[in-house]
Amino acid sequence: MSNNQAIKVENLNKAFGSGDAFVDVIHDANFTINKGELVALIAPSGAGKTTLLMMLGCVDKPNSGTIYLGDEKVFQDKWLTKETRKIRREKIGFIFQAHYLIPFLNIIDNLTLLPQANGVKDRESKQKARELLEYFDIAEKENAMPSQLSGGQNQRVAIARALMNNPEIILADEPTAALDMDRSTNVVKMLKKIAIEQDVAIVMVTHDDRMLEYCDKIMKIENKTVVFI
Amino acid sequence: MIHLAKEDIRHTLGKFLVTAMGVGMLLGIVLIMMGVYRGMISDAEVLLDDLNVDLWVVQGNTLGPFAESSRVHEDLKYTVKSITAIDKSEAITFQNLQLPLADRKLAVFAIGYDIYGEINPINLDRLVEGRVLENDHYEIVVSDKTSYKLDDKIKLGRNFYKVVGITHGTVASGGDPLVYISLKDAQELQFTYTNKRIQIDRARGIINKDSHLVNAIIATIKPAYNIDEVAQDMEKWLHKSVYTRAEQKVVLTRNVVEKASKQIGLFTVILVAVATIIIALIIYTMTLEKMKEISIMKLIGLPNSTIIKMIVEETLTLGLLAFIFGNIFSHLIYDKFPKNVLLEIRDAWLLFGIVIVASIFASFIGVKKVINADPTAAIGG
Numbered sequence: 001m002s003n004n005q006a007i008k009v010e011n012l013n014k015a016f017g018s019g020d021a022f023v024d025v026i027h028d029a030n031f032t033i034n035k036g037e038l039v040a041l042i043a044p045s046g047a048g049k050t051t052l053l054m055m056l057g058c059v060d061k062p063n064s065g066t067i068y069l070g071d072e073k074v075f076q077d078k079w080l081t082k083e084t085r086k087i088r089r090e091k092i093g094f095i096f097q098a099h100y101l102i103p104f105l106n107i108i109d110n111l112t113l114l115p116q117a118n119g120v121k122d123r124e125s126k127q128k129a130r131e132l133l134e135y136f137d138i139a140e141k142e143n144a145m146p147s148q149l150s151g152g153q154n155q156r157v158a159i160a161r162a163l164m165n166n167p168e169i170i171l172a173d174e175p176t177a178a179l180d181m182d183r184s185t186n187v188v189k190m191l192k193k194i195a196i197e198q199d200v201a202i203v204m205v206t207h208d209d210r211m212l213e214y215c216d217k218i219m220k221i222e223n224k225t226v227v228f229i
Numbered sequence: 230m231i232h233l234a235k236e237d238i239r240h241t242l243g244k245f246l247v248t249a250m251g252v253g254m255l256l257g258i259v260l261i262m263m264g265v266y267r268g269m270i271s272d273a274e275v276l277l278d279d280l281n282v283d284l285w286v287v288q289g290n291t292l293g294p295f296a297e298s299s300r301v302h303e304d305l306k307y308t309v310k311s312i313t314a315i316d317k318s319e320a321i322t323f324q325n326l327q328l329p330l331a332d333r334k335l336a337v338f339a340i341g342y343d344i345y346g347e348i349n350p351i352n353l354d355r356l357v358e359g360r361v362l363e364n365d366h367y368e369i370v371v372s373d374k375t376s377y378k379l380d381d382k383i384k385l386g387r388n389f390y391k392v393v394g395i396t397h398g399t400v401a402s403g404g405d406p407l408v409y410i411s412l413k414d415a416q417e418l419q420f421t422y423t424n425k426r427i428q429i430d431r432a433r434g435i436i437n438k439d440s441h442l443v444n445a446i447i448a449t450i451k452p453a454y455n456i457d458e459v460a461q462d463m464e465k466w467l468h469k470s471v472y473t474r475a476e477q478k479v480v481l482t483r484n485v486v487e488k489a490s491k492q493i494g495l496f497t498v499i500l501v502a503v504a505t506i507i508i509a510l511i512i513y514t515m516t517l518e519k520m521k522e523i524s525i526m527k528l529i530g531l532p533n534s535t536i537i538k539m540i541v542e543e544t545l546t547l548g549l550l551a552f553i554f555g556n557i558f559s560h561l562i563y564d565k566f567p568k569n570v571l572l573e574i575r576d577a578w579l580l581f582g583i584v585i586v587a588s589i590f591a592s593f594i595g596v597k598k599v600i601n602a603d604p605t606a607a608i609g610g
Contacts, residue, residue, distance in 0.1 A: 105233075117532060
């Protein structure tokens with residue numbers, strides 16, 4: 001097992017329903033994603049991108065197969081831990097189509113909420129949050145509410161939030177869908193930079209072909225299985 | 230740790246306060262209802278406490294003038310007085326009257342007593358102006374709730390009565406203000422018919438000259454005598470019903486105000502149930518408004534306990550604020566009610582306990598929503 005491995009999937013299967021309503025979504029998927037890689041996940045709508053993302057994020061339960069996150073085997077035909085939410089809290093960062101910040105918390109509280117739930121001390125989590133806000137060039141907004149920031153600024157805060165728990169993996173579900181071309185390019189370049197500098201694997205669902213040139217690998221769901229192109 | 234409930238409430242403070250005020254008004258009405266009940270009990274006891282007598286001798290097989298019609302002869306007081314155990318005894322009448330005001334009639338409860346007697350029903354501590362009755366006829370002492378002033382003239386029956394005294398806090402069990410007149414006037418008002426009626430009665434062969442009736446004989450006993458034993462002995466040979474003060478209190482509170490208090494109790498229970506349902510619905514709506522955020526919190530890994538704590542704390546805060554607003558509201562309006570409303574600390578604490586328990590129950594519906602929230606709902610596509 002490689003030390004550089006962030007995600008490893010073996011013989012992963014996911015289907016919904018039964019009988020006439022049976023839908024095979026992911027069939028016998030095998031792939032590995034390394035730390036420091038920005039991987040694009042593409043497929044037509046309804047092909048199973050979000051389902052795959054949710055399985056990697058320990059939210060949706062696969063029918064069978066094996067999932068490793070880092071060195072830890074988290075799934076083998078069943079979850080190997082009762083607390084999948086703890087895995088998410090400690091290993092995974094999420095970025096969504098919209099920023100989905102908690103509207104009643106200011107920016108710094110949005111960032112420190114998760115680490116504090118993980119038991120990190122207030123001062124420590126705030127220091128980390130300020131470093132990230134500095135990194136994303138929005139340090140002066142730490143006391144602002146999400147409603148007071150632009151869409152681009154909020155998306156940068158959302159990315160910062162995904163990094164707060166020092167994740168091994170970031171799962172990004174169309175993070176540029178709500179942004180214009182320039183901002184989309186900036187966000188993807190930023191993700192690329194984060195992947196390298198923070199040594200984190202990023203899986204990014206995208207429909208925008210123009211973003212693919214910034215990615216290290218392109219993963220596609222084709223004929224219900226996962227292929228690299 | 231970030232206090233999610235506090236931050237959420239601060240974010241929508243105006244809306245939250247208005248909601249709490251709305252629920253608070255409902256709780257204020259609950260407190261008023263409790264106060265009306267307390268007021269009724271208190272009112273029922275005013276007269277008993279002011280008379281401060283040990284025994285009530287009333288018409289046989291009746292509960293006495295507070296519960297049903299009771300007539301005994303006035304001279305029974307001498308018979309009662311002759312009993313060794315009796316210290317003082319007096320005849321007394323009770324009747325409902327309508328006092329004429331400028332634009333309407335005012336219902337009052339009149340007490341007739343012997344102004345030369347040993348027992349004066351007017352509690353001097355309640356006499357705020359003027360004096361007690363000093364003449365046999367045509368004087369009246371009224372409660373300040375009647376709005377009459379000293380020296381006003383009030384027409385009752387065929388005669389005018391002069392207001393010679395004003396009392397405060399004197400009400401009957403029904404909430405009507407008390408007025409005091411002499412026994413002779415009371416007997417005339419209660420038992421004397423109009424000239425026409427007397428004429429008709431005579432034509433029918435009915436001759437009723439006896440106006441020396443009263444509604445009860447009240448008595449105090451000498452020290453060292455047992456009230457219950459004296460009452461039992463008197464009942465045996467007087468052929469009257471005899472009640473101790475404690476029994477008369479039961480008659481007043483159980484037989485007279487029981488139905489009213491049950492009704493108020495039922496209203497109070499319904500109002501508390503409605504308040505609980507409203508709090509539950511508000512919390513449910515508030516939770517629904519936050520479902521996206523809750524899904525995100527669950528998705529990024531926040532434990533359920535953190536989110537549930539937020540919901541429960543918000544519910545409790547709503548209940549607590551509503552309770553405070555309810556108290557303020559009830560204290561602002563209680564004296565506007567025509568009947569005596571007695572707001573008591575023990576009732577407020579009882580309601581506080583009910584509100585806390587109700588809030589916890591009300592939060593269950595929001596908590597259930599949180600537990601069932603789907604984290605994948607945060608992700609589109």
